Amino acid sequence: MGEAMINIANDFSRAPAGRYIDDGPNSGQRFRDQFLVPALSAHQHITLEMDGTRGYGSSFLEEAFGGLVRLGYAADVLLKKFAFRTNDPSLVSEIHSYWR
Amino acid sequence: MRIRPSPLIRLKRFRRKVRQREKAHRARGGRQSWPAARSRRPVLLTRIPAPALISIQHSEHRRGTLQFCSRLRRAYLHDGSDLILDFSRTDRVDAPGMLIVVAEVDRALRMGSSDQKIRVKLPDGDQKEAQIVREVLEQVGLLHRLGYPTAGHGDENFDETVRHWRYATGTRVDTKPGDVLERHEGRIAPALMTSMQIGLTEALLNSLHHAYKAERDDGCGPVRERRWWMFTREMNGRLEVLVCDLGIGIPRSLPLTWERNVLKRLQSLFSDDHPDIAAIKLALLLGQTSTGDEHRGKGLPQIWNATQNTENSFVGILSGHAYLSYDSATSVEKSGSFHSTLLGTLITWVVPIDSNGGKNG
Numbered sequence: 001m002g003e004a005m006i007n008i009a010n011d012f013s014r015a016p017a018g019r020y021i022d023d024g025p026n027s028g029q030r031f032r033d034q035f036l037v038p039a040l041s042a043h044q045h046i047t048l049e050m051d052g053t054r055g056y057g058s059s060f061l062e063e064a065f066g067g068l069v070r071l072g073y074a075a076d077v078l079l080k081k082f083a084f085r086t087n088d089p090s091l092v093s094e095i096h097s098y099w100r
Numbered sequence: 101m102r103i104r105p106s107p108l109i110r111l112k113r114f115r116r117k118v119r120q121r122e123k124a125h126r127a128r129g130g131r132q133s134w135p136a137a138r139s140r141r142p143v144l145l146t147r148i149p150a151p152a153l154i155s156i157q158h159s160e161h162r163r164g165t166l167q168f169c170s171r172l173r174r175a176y177l178h179d180g181s182d183l184i185l186d187f188s189r190t191d192r193v194d195a196p197g198m199l200i201v202v203a204e205v206d207r208a209l210r211m212g213s214s215d216q217k218i219r220v221k222l223p224d225g226d227q228k229e230a231q232i233v234r235e236v237l238e239q240v241g242l243l244h245r246l247g248y249p250t251a252g253h254g255d256e257n258f259d260e261t262v263r264h265w266r267y268a269t270g271t272r273v274d275t276k277p278g279d280v281l282e283r284h285e286g287r288i289a290p291a292l293m294t295s296m297q298i299g300l301t302e303a304l305l306n307s308l309h310h311a312y313k314a315e316r317d318d319g320c321g322p323v324r325e326r327r328w329w330m331f332t333r334e335m336n337g338r339l340e341v342l343v344c345d346l347g348i349g350i351p352r353s354l355p356l357t358w359e360r361n362v363l364k365r366l367q368s369l370f371s372d373d374h375p376d377i378a379a380i381k382l383a384l385l386l387g388q389t390s391t392g393d394e395h396r397g398k399g400l401p402q403i404w405n406a407t408q409n410t411e412n413s414f415v416g417i418l419s420g421h422a423y424l425s426y427d428s429a430t431s432v433e434k435s436g437s438f439h440s441t442l443l444g445t446l447i448t449w450v451v452p453i454d455s456n457g458g459k460n461g
Contacts, residue, residue, distance in 0.1 A: 017273045017301040023308060024272040054278050055298040057399075059305050 004043040006035055009052030019059040028063030036068060040081065050086040058094065066098030075099040144181035147221075148172055150190045154197040156418060156442060163440045165197050169204040170318070176208045176216060177320040186221040191229035193236050195265070195331055196418065196446055199342050202242050203329040203444075206269060207346055209245065211323060218246050228259075235262045240331065260335075268330045273301050273308070277343075280332050284339055287454040295406035296341075296451065302399035303343060303447055304328050306387075311347025313356045316443050338412070339453045344446035350419040351379035358386060374437040376422035381435075384424075403449055412452045419445040 008016060012035060018027035039046045050056070068078055078099050084092045105113070148171045151164030175181040185205070205218065220243065223230035235258045237243050238250055256263065270276050277300050285293060312326040331342045347353070355363060366385060370378035387401040400417065407415040407428055416425035420442060424435045 015278045018305060023305060024274045026274070055294040057298045057302040057305065059302060
């Protein structure tokens with residue numbers, strides 16, 4: 001139950017895009033189900049390295065992170081468990097807005 | 101001595117054979133109705149003349165271009181006819197018009213029966229205009245798509261206005277649209293590049309999620325496939341990206357996406373505009389991000405905002421009867437409406453390349 005580190009560009013894709021799995025291979029749904037949910041079950045703290053990709057669309061972010069709330073994770077738990085490393089602070093505000 | 105079966109037995113055998121063929125046809129995913137005498141299908145051949153100028157942004161030529169597409173759909177998909185697309189009169193094409201024509205032909209080929217054929221009559225003559233139209237039809241892949249052997253002399257020999265065009269199509273947002281932009285990495289201001297990558301993929305997603313929510317009013321029946329088509333061209337220090345869908349258009353998709361009360365309240369803001377212009381403006385307004393950051397947002401607004409923040413950029417949105425555009429070189433927003441309706445949405449985005457042209461770069 002230690003700390004997990006996910007580098008999205010290296011571990012998932014340089015081109016994260018799309019909401020549902022039908023939208024494409026690097027969708028928010030796939031990232032949530034294959035990376036975020038297993039990490040939440042296994043680790044106390046998760047650090048996400050977000051730089052190095054082609055950028056994040058709102059559809060991807062909403063499904064990946066907003067989708068966690070729809071799966072039943074409490075917003076305050078998510079806020080405690082996740083830390084973000086990025087040069088773009090608007091990404092973090094957007095993700096947090098999905099947890100409010 | 102061979103005994104010839106009675107007519108009744110022969111009829112029963114014939115019917116059984118037809119039923120077996122029909123069953124096999126259905127198992128292959130074919131249409132429900134099975135023509136008992138396939139070889140007796142009357143061969144229809146329809147010639148569809150293309151207009152002299154293929155364009156959807158100039159009202160005097162838009163009608164002819166959209167009628168060409170409509171006749172193509174009706175003859176090929178509704179009547180089951182083979183086609184001759186006759187470009188012999190065509191002497192000019194613009195990119196948005198050509199993208200719509202290519203998309204319509206591609207869609208018709210995907211929806212039509214495999215035994216139908218589309219042939220092309222190219223413009224003849226030695227005039228430069230005719231030569232350019234022939235090159236365009238080859239460069240954008242239309243001739244290849246219709247099974248014609250391409251000239252094989254490569255696009256380096258094509259006219260300067262033709263050889264930089266690239267074509268792509270897809271049903272998903274994978275790495276393909278982004279790869280198109282990545283070819284220009286290092287020559288587009290980094291912040292603009294990020295905005296373009298996100299704006300383009302979100303605009304394509306908008307198409308996939310909203311444009312195909314209902315049946316297109318073209319009398320061709322429902323289509324399961326959600327597809328986008330794209331042209332790109334780099335020329336004279338500018339990158340042009342055009343994407344389109346052949347869906348229901350923004351004016352029809354908005355009420356299927358947003359609550360009626362929300363739309364009614366906001367529509368009053370644009371009450372002086374044509375309803376389809378108002379719909380595009382509403383789509384821009386409703387897509388603004390909840391975080392309020394200008395460079396985020398969803399698809400269309402993101403493209404719009406990135407254009408406003410980048411010198412010498414242009415964005416144009418054509419959907420339904422209307423268009424809305426913004427040119428950052430002159431800071432002028434333009435809108436207008438046409439009599440004819442575009443069954444789908446087309447976005448044109450032009451940005452500076454090979455310099456730090458972006459204010460945000």
